[in-house]
Amino acid sequence: MKVFITGASGYIGGVVAEHLLAAGHHVAALARSAGAAERVGALGAEVVRGGLADLDVLRGAAAGADAVVHAAVDYAEPAMRAVEEPALGALLGALDGGRGFVYASTALVYPDAVAGPPAEDDAVDEGSPQVFKLHGERQVLAAGDVTATVLRGGLVHGRGGSALVSAMIAVSRRLGVAPYVEPGENLWSPVHVDDLARLYVAALERPVGGVFNAASRALPRVRDLAEAIAELTGADRGPLGADAAARAFGPLAGVLGRNITLDPTRAEEAFGWRTREVGVLEDVVRGSYRDLG
Incomplete structure (x- = not known):
């Protein structure tokens, strides 16, 4: 089938596009810059020049596709919802006949999971730092003419990518300590980017509407991950102080102390x-992050 994907020049979207192509599908990928066009073209995807603000481009590409994956996101954009809402409207409005639409969401839409890994019907956090993802989920699920699938990913890792893991490695290198705040007993649900991409392909090939958590069943402590990063970088295994963590991670500092788990x-x-795929601890010490140490 022909799949139109946004975000294919990024980390998750690029791996999803790669897996779709390997499965024999035709992939058309949005690219808002020459560099993005070069990256998605190198994957073997058809390049569709434009960005999320180019609504006519989005409508045309979606109308010509059998299914759509929306993985484009800019977490540094404070007005991301204002950008995404009309883009989703254009994409969804061009689809009919129950065609598939897969929306990339995140475990951060849940509150702190102190009572154990949440299931999809559990409460969400209306004050989430990524609340625009909740609004996007609801917009997609409310669309009547598509089979809408929302995938809430855990801590994505693999291929030497992941903004959070890379940031933790950089902080450990710079400060010479393990990037966590005591006690570090909180748990995270990781998912390897290739495993996640396989779920996207499955959701497109066998569409089922609804919300789905995407994570492995491993539940490493943040301290375990931070100490694996310290081993990689040669840093001391002692933790960061709260003030140092706030300075080093900025808005991400609050994430370090949360339980971010998924069922x-x-x-x-x-x-x-x-x-x-390989688990996150082994991936850090002996896998795709070795060259970042």
Whole structure:
């Protein structure tokens, strides 16, 4: 089938596009710059020049596709919802006949998971630092003429990418300590980017509407991850102080102390999906992050 994807020049979207192409699908990818066009073209995707503000481009590309993946995001853009809402409207309005639409969301839409990994029907956090993702989810799920699938990803890692893991490595190198705040007993649900991409492909090939958590069943402590990063960088395994963490991570500092976990049962049952790639701790010490140490 022909899939139109936004965000294919980025980390997750690029790997999703790669897996779709490997599965024999035709991929058309939005590219707002010459550099983005070069990256998606190198994957083998058809280049569609434009950005999320180019609504006619989005409508035309979606209308010519059998399914759409929306993975484009700019977390540094404070008005991301104002950018995304009309873009989603254009994409969704061009689809009919139950065609598939997969929306990339995040585990950060849940509140701190102190009672264990949340399932999809559990409460969400209306004050989430990424609340625009909640609004985007609702807009997509309310569209009547598509099979809308929302994938809430955990801590994505692999291929030496991930903004958060890369930031933790950079802080550990710069400050010479493990990038966590005591006690570091809080848990995170990781997911390898290739495992996540396989779920996107499954959701497009066998569309099921609704919300699905995307994570492995491993639950490493943040301290474990931080100490693996310290081993990679040669840093001291002692933690950061709260003030140092705030200076080093800025808005991300609050994430370090949260339990960000997910129950992936629904995705496993609906799509027959299982994670199979290397875990995040091994990936940091002996895998794709070795060259970042």
